[in-house]
Amino acid sequence: MDLAQLASRLRSGRLFHSYIVTGAGQQLRDEAAMLIAQAGVCTGQHPLCGVCRDCRKAQEGIHPDISHLRPEKGAKEITVDAMRAVRAAASVMPNQGARSVYIVHQADAMNTGAQNAMLKVFEEPPEHALFVLAAENPEKLLPTVRSRCQVIYLTPASQDAAVTGSHEADALLEALLSGNPLDIAKASVPLEKMNRIELSQLLADVRRQLIIKADSVPSSKLTRLADALNKADRYLDANVSPGHVSGFIMAEAMGLDDN
Numbered sequence: 001m002d003l004a005q006l007a008s009r010l011r012s013g014r015l016f017h018s019y020i021v022t023g024a025g026q027q028l029r030d031e032a033a034m035l036i037a038q039a040g041v042c043t044g045q046h047p048l049c050g051v052c053r054d055c056r057k058a059q060e061g062i063h064p065d066i067s068h069l070r071p072e073k074g075a076k077e078i079t080v081d082a083m084r085a086v087r088a089a090a091s092v093m094p095n096q097g098a099r100s101v102y103i104v105h106q107a108d109a110m111n112t113g114a115q116n117a118m119l120k121v122f123e124e125p126p127e128h129a130l131f132v133l134a135a136e137n138p139e140k141l142l143p144t145v146r147s148r149c150q151v152i153y154l155t156p157a158s159q160d161a162a163v164t165g166s167h168e169a170d171a172l173l174e175a176l177l178s179g180n181p182l183d184i185a186k187a188s189v190p191l192e193k194m195n196r197i198e199l200s201q202l203l204a205d206v207r208r209q210l211i212i213k214a215d216s217v218p219s220s221k222l223t224r225l226a227d228a229l230n231k232a233d234r235y236l237d238a239n240v241s242p243g244h245v246s247g248f249i250m251a252e253a254m255g256l257d258d259n
């Protein structure tokens with residue numbers, strides 16, 4: 001979904017305690033995380049009303065109940081200590097907004113200890129707390145963490161006009177995971193005829209299906225295929241031809257079972 005679709009979903013439905021925001025680039029993920037945070041603190045009549053004091057402060061980036069967590073400067077990981085601090089803070093009531101919101105940027109940088117600490121919060125979430133995990137690679141999160149979050153998969157607005165059927169993505173993913181060279185080769189034929197936007201949209205759909213099915217895919221396969229799809233996306237961005245990119249994916253899929 002794009003940001004506009006996310007906003008309308010936030011306005012119409014109830015809010016969850018925890019979200020994973022993934023897909024698209026970091027800037028779009030951060031914007032989506034801020035939108036969810038705003039919906040979380042909003043004290044207007046409808047969530048994300050846009051006019052209450054809390055919405056305005058959230059938009060200006062100065063809301064006292066919205067906290068940001070990311071790896072410390074120079075560090076690669078988010079540590080268990082940082083997450084314990086969040087846990088302690090989350091038990092305190094918000095200052096003025098409807099909820100306290102914690103945005104974890106680069107949530108896939110949480111080490112296992114930090115993720116376990118996060119899990120403890122998720123198991124008994126304080127009623128007034130909301131967590132948003134922005135992650136490029138949500139498959140690096142523990143399945144137990146993922147399963148407690150609503151996954152928001154973002155696509156840039158311009159791509160949404162050409163949404164590929166999820167059936168096509170499903171079939172492609174199944175072939176890629178099969179390890180069967182013939183199935184993989186067959187599945188890659190239509191890819192070579194696609195233009196850049198069609199292929200990039202299809203790969204985004206495959207990526208989304210992969211996250212949905214993450215729990216039933218062996219983790220080594222999961223990580224390698226997700227890496228390959230990320231690389232393919234970067235190649236497309238860098239103007240590598242769709243034919244070459246689909247060839248690359250095919251080769252990676254055939255090597256998934258190797259060590």
Ligand SMILES: [Zn+2]
Pocket residue numbers: 042043044046047048049050051052053054055056
């Ligand atoms: Zn509001």
